[in-house]
Amino acid sequence: DAGVIQSPRHEVTEMGQEVTLRCKPISGHDYLFWYRQTMMRGLELLIYFNNNVPIDDSGMPEDRFSAKMPNASFSTLKIQPSEPRDSAVYFCASSLLGDTNYGYTFGSGTRLTVV
């Protein structure tokens, strides 16, 4: 298995532009999570899906952020318009929560810089 795949690995964009981050979870995993990590706040859960349905989006900072999971093998996190304070590493993770002995598997992350 290739693990959780995220793209792009790095993104540099100008303030006000739309940014789309992509994630392919591990095949068969029924939970998908989007996290943001900064030095100041550590890992923050933004939103998570169960069987492609958003369950909890209370961590999404504001309306500029949106996430979708159109099918079991793909999810997107969109920021529109982007702001410099959105600069962070965004991780996607997937899990088969019925087997909690194995925890999460994270993707390599997208390092976003908004200038």
Add this chain to the structure above:
Amino acid sequence: RKEVEQDPGPFNVPEGATVAFNCTYSNSASQSFFWYRQDCRKEPKLLMSVYSSGNEDGRFTAQLNRASQYISLLIRDSKLSDSATYLCVVIYGNQFYFGTGTSLTVIP
């Protein structure tokens, strides 16, 4: 109060030393516990699960104390390659709660 609390460190220890980290959690009904390791500019990776009876994996020992609501990670005979940030994770309901991580640097 945060769901999961960790001492951020940093812990700077000499090679060969034994070091221990604790992580406290607030919800007594938490079900599952893990330790993750995160290297600089990399994603967190599962280090080990934490079982009620305690468990060991080579130089690493994880323990759970439900009465006092904390988990611990003990690293024996520290290696330079153990330098990383160690994150504890607590599961309650469908939620994974991450600590902010403890930074470890093993010095030659």
